[in-house]
Amino acid sequence: MASGLIRRHLALSLHRNVRLSAPACRYASKAAPKTDQDYDYSGPSMKTTVPGPRTQNVGAINFFCNYEESRGNYLVDVDGNRMLDLYTQISSIPIGYNHPDLLKLMSNPNNLVAPSGITRVQTMACGSCANENAYKAMFIWYRNKERGPNAPSEEELSSCMINQSPGCPELSILSFMGGFHGRTMGCLSTTHSKPIHKLDLPSFDWPIAPFPHLQYPLEEFTRENAQEEARCLEEVEDLIVRWRQKGKPVAGIVIEPIQAEGGDNHASPDFFRNLRNIARKHGCAFHVDEVQTGGGATGKFWAHEHWGLDDPADIVAFSKKMLTGGYFHKDELQADKPYRIFNTWMGDPSKNLMLAEVLNVIRTENLLEEVCRSGKALLNGLYELQARYPGMLSRARGQGTFCAIDICDDATRTSLLNKARDKGVLLGGCGSQSIRFRPALVFKEYHVHMFLNIFNDVLAQHK
Secondary structure, eight states: OOOHHHHHHHHHHHTTOOOOOOOOOOOOOOOOOOOSOTTSOSSOBOOSOSSOTTSOOOTTOOOOBOTTTOBBTEEEBTTOOEEEOSSHHHHTOSSOBTOHHHHTTOOOOOTTSSOTTOOEEEEESSHHHHHHHHHHHHHHHHHHHHHTTOOOOHHHHHHGGGTOTTTSOOOEEEEETTOOOOSSHHHHTTOOSOHHHHTTOOOOOOOEEOOOOOOSSGGGOHHHHHHHHHHHHHHHHHHHHHHHHTTOOEEEEEEOSSBTTTTOBOOOHHHHHHHHHHHHHTTOEEEEEOTTTTTTTTSSSSGGGGGOOSSOOSEEEEOGGGSSEEEEEOGGGSOSSTTSSOOSSSSOHHHHHHHHHHHHHHHHTTHHHHHHHHHHHHHHHHHHHHHHOTTTEEEEEEETTEEEEEESSHHHHHHHHHHHHHTTOOOEEETTTEEEEOOOTTOOHHHHHHHHHHHHHHHHHHO
16 A cells, blocks of 8 residues: 555645536436456445535535545545546546556655654645745734634735735745745745846845854854854844834744755754744744755754754745655644645645655665765865865865865866866855755765765866
């Protein structure tokens, strides 16, 4: 059988499709032959009215699906009603439910996938649409808190259709300078890594906080870095207060555990712990963008696990190494009505099949332990190289194999990247002068030494 975890995830992502019915005449036909598909049912079987007692009716939803029990042409709901499905999730099921050939692709990963303290997942197609819809979820959650038990007013319903308040409220998301959260319009308002991403495009008037700029080596600048983080946290609180006074209260805070595109910028676990407390204090949702850091590259499956918090996030976005996109979220961030967070596929179900096998490989091959070993060798090697070439290299940093090092200037970085490529090593830049390292989880220590030898040759020739 398919993984219960992934199947439940698929069910959560697809359950909003509506079942439509209409009066119809009786069509007399020849007796249908018994199905020759072993995984198909023999016919419909209705046990309750629809919606049944186990379905929580929320407007346009007539029932919730039980994808574990659905087979072939038959969709089963949570009350055990079995229906011949001629609608197939808005024409999206190609070869029936639970086709055995598809189930063969599924494995049984353990429950290391879901972040701690988070019970729901919303699949999407990519990192940008994951964050975009996570922002929507935070706005919906925030307005529902303000509205309480009351339904949206007629004024809200009408004004939202012409992009006016109160239906389109003046809410905001607080983000950090140097952050990258995607290229869609809402995400671009929280992206501050490179001008090329934002030039000529309208943006929301949302608050932007400074991200700590740490000095390296960390052990030599403990006091200075603590002061820098305290400064940034103080500015976060000040921005929340100022935007509330402007009439654009902060519904959520979004942050990367390591600012990747912006230059592999790190902060201490204490910084993130205090930031989490600030979000809670001011009633803001706390959204951790793990699109690039999630999936094991830092030595833990989720980079925010390094913070040591029992309750580190309300929403966690994922993509890239997870092969699909989406976000995990707490129950209270679940949209209250159908179609508020919605698209046809709600992600790509086939990618969930591949993800199941990837998770199985991570577990059976102990790849997170491998990442810790090779990451330690990589970072130590970068330390040695920056000591050998202090005029070119500085600020080596990282967690696991999620590492980076600064180059003296952009022109030198470009030259080093090209020369390394000519010697058979592909590297990438980030920020204004950094080289970032993003190997696969199967990157081993001997690969590290192979790279270090080649890169040393490149640096020696450049010198």
